[in-house]
Amino acid sequence: VPFTQQVENLSHESLIRRASCLVTDSANTYLSQTTLALVDALTQYAKALHTLISLQKRYIASIGKLSPVEEDSIWQVIIGQRVEVSDRLEECKRFESNWMNAINICELSAEAAYNSGAEHACTATKTNLQVAQSKVEEIRKISKEAEKKLAETKAEEIQRMAEYASSIDIHDLEDVPEAYLRED
């Protein structure tokens, strides 16, 4: 009975229901695009954090073993990577704002679909919302772990620097008198 389907009624209710399905469709597309972008940005951010962590670890391992020129060049790389991390974080924040817009629009459009009698579109949108939220949650956990690791590395660096500084002090104290002696 395809003909019967074609002459389906054009009541306001039916037209509103169809239009509300257009809204859930596009809201779902918008949510997909913003989720992909946010997941990608969070992944890049976590990667940038891991690169920074390994640079800092390499620096920590070489404390006291580098010439000032070598030390300066490793610091240039670390500073560059810190800029990269903060750029990636900015990108996350930007896409996070788009993503939150998409989440809100999806929630409203699911409600509108339900009120318009488009239960299927409502259910599908709610499922999409859950999938998107758990995807983002998962990748957020990874970047939070990387942030925690970086903080640990920084603490380690401070400790190593303190150890090194005190070893230099002792060394200097040992050296200085010798120098004095030599000057004499």
Added chain:
Amino acid sequence: VPFTQQVENLSHESLIRRASCLVTDSANTYLSQTTLALVDALTQYAKALHTLISLQKRYIASIGKLSPVEEDSIWQVIIGQRVEVSDRLEECKRFESNWMNAINICELSAEAAYNSGAEHACTATKTNLQVAQSKVEEIRKISKEAEKKLAETKAEEIQRMAEYASSIDIHDLEDVPEAYLRED
């Protein structure tokens, strides 16, 4: 340069911007459908009110001039019309809820479009919102006026009924003694 346009970049920003335009497009369609439905429902409601008003006026004009059977039949029509008015009002409320959903989705999608860099889609949606709101405002004013007129007609009916009742009382008081006299 149509070829240059075809190879436009597929960055997340550009895909999000396109997707947000899909959302404003469908939100605008949804707003149009719900506005049409609500304006239509409010128009039908105002019409039903005007029919009820003229029925009540006809009844008022005929108070005391009808036989019980005639009075009963005019009341059947008035009661039927009151049911029609309340059905129309229910329809208005139902479409009003869809319309409010559409207004909220349009506002959010305009904001999302702006945040995604789709300024034109944002502006177009805001214009549509204003047009829809002023259309509904206009027709709401008409139905509010009809409601006010109905209230006035009811007040008039109560007054006329009171006048008629007191005229019957006087008539009855004048009649009763005569009847008594006749009985005697």
